[in-house]
Amino acid sequence: MEPQDAGNYPRTGWEGVRKTLECLGIDPSAERDARLMRLIRVMLQLQEKSSTALRFGDIYNALRADDPQKVPSKACVHRDLKDLTELELVRFENPSGRKRRYIINVDTIAQGLEHVQEAMARYLTTELETIKRQLEKLQSIDCSKLAEDMVYELIGKRRHxxxxxxxxxxxxxxxxxxxxxxxxxxxxxxxxxxxxxxxxxxxxxxxxxxxxxxxxxxxxxxxxxxxxxxxxxxxxxxxxxxxxxxxxxxxxxxxxxxxxxxxxxxxxxxxxxxxxxxxxxxxxxxxxxxxxxxxxxxxxxxxxxxxxxxxxxxxxxxxxxxxxxxxxxxxxxxxxxxxxxxxxxxxxxxxxxx
CATH class of the missing domain: 3.30.870.10 (Endonuclease Chain A)
Structure with a gap:
């Protein structure tokens, strides 16, 4: 059933979301990114039930309940949470506090996706400049001269x-x-x-x-x-x-x-x-x-x-x-x-x- 507040927002389904995420360099089908997507989903579900920041223990227990057959180690969850905070998809309630509590919602996810988008844009811009230089070099090749030089180096005779x-x-x-x-x-x-x-x-x-x-x-x-x-x-x-x-x-x-x-x-x-x-x-x-x-x-x-x-x-x-x-x-x-x-x-x- 469609949510009542969907309005005129064009629903593309998960396939549409997945393809757009891939443009940002996030592949939900890859092992690491699939694990992070599961963690995001579980945290969002927890956050829907709570008006306060999430504790690590609550997050870990929710992961265990989500799929008892796929329970990651606590060390793995700590690493994944660290990755999500670095990507800015999740933020700390108090970054300087001794006890870490996590906040996730549509705003943090939007901010994180913008962070990923900017990083991908920088990467693609660098790649584009590299491709342009390679293209210029490619187009500057005189294939006739190259063929003549190649024949000479292979058989020791100059052929025009x-x-x-x-x-x-x-x-x-x-x-x-x-x-x-x-x-x-x-x-x-x-x-x-x-x-x-x-x-x-x-x-x-x-x-x-x-x-x-x-x-x-x-x-x-x-x-x-x-x-x-x-x-x-x-x-x-x-x-x-x-x-x-x-x-x-x-x-x-x-x-x-x-x-x-x-x-x-x-x-x-x-x-x-x-x-x-x-x-x-x-x-x-x-x-x-x-x-x-x-x-x-x-x-x-x-x-x-x-x-x-x-x-x-x-x-x-x-x-x-x-x-x-x-x-x-x-x-x-x-x-x-x-x-x-x-x-x-x-x-x-x-x-x-x-």
Missing amino acids: SGIRFARGVDGMHRLLLSGILASAGPGDVIRTTAMFIRPLVDGALDRSVKFVKAAQAGADVRYLITSDLFLLAQEHQSNIDFPRVVSMLKQIQNIPPGGGSFRLRVHFGPKTYNHVSLNRERVALILTEEPIATTMVTREFNPDLVDNVIDSFDESWKSAVPLYDLTEEHFKSMGLKSDNLFVRALQSLRRGEE
Whole structure:
């Protein structure tokens, strides 16, 4: 029967309570925690019958009566009571008194659970920082170089990776980071085209930052996009962080002295290779749109393919329009509305320049 004073409190049953306790690091099914739960229950039942603090003898006798087949030693009960007071689920009537008497009720339990919650939060925060560091280290591994080093150490011969494959958006960007972006610096040219971009919408800004960082490190980044980007932004602009777009465009405009450059141009012609390349050394080709499939090809593996991709890009680059030179006529020809996110971002930058 439900208690009369339950009100609108959502009853989850013991299973719900147990799962929530497990979040706090308390496992009622484990031997020690099960023993503590039994002690808490017995003490609560005693406290319901008494308006005074509980004596050890009364608690021990109640445990014996609760289950004569499972009577713990007095030393064990003393240890468990010590644990409960340290967890603040139970408190002493007079902490400095010679004779210890114990108080337990919903308030002491709430205070104790908050104490446990804070301790678990501190532990998880520390663990999270450790996991973040491990994740950063994991993501920084260049698997091609590792494979080459591994082969060399095993057989004493240096073998270079000529072609690699990746699946999915995240796999593609890991491949780009390890194979191109992380190693780019002064004097290097990164060419990239975004001929289809719909699968790349989620997290696109986060991934674009890596190209900006490559430019800041000294590389010459040439980024070719299609007008589809503007139309796609129009569809999804309610989910795009406008101030962040403006901030990124400002970063692109203001690469610090000693850095490279980041040039954006809009391609209005027929679609060409969707790729990212480093100089004429290697090319990452995006083979299929949905699902995303990418392959990294080196010059040593297929020089003709690398040259064809670069030459095709350079031709498109010559006829493309620099992003900051787009006019109202361009916007109208693309069928863009005045509230388009990128149109507003460019207008905002121009007002700032003026």
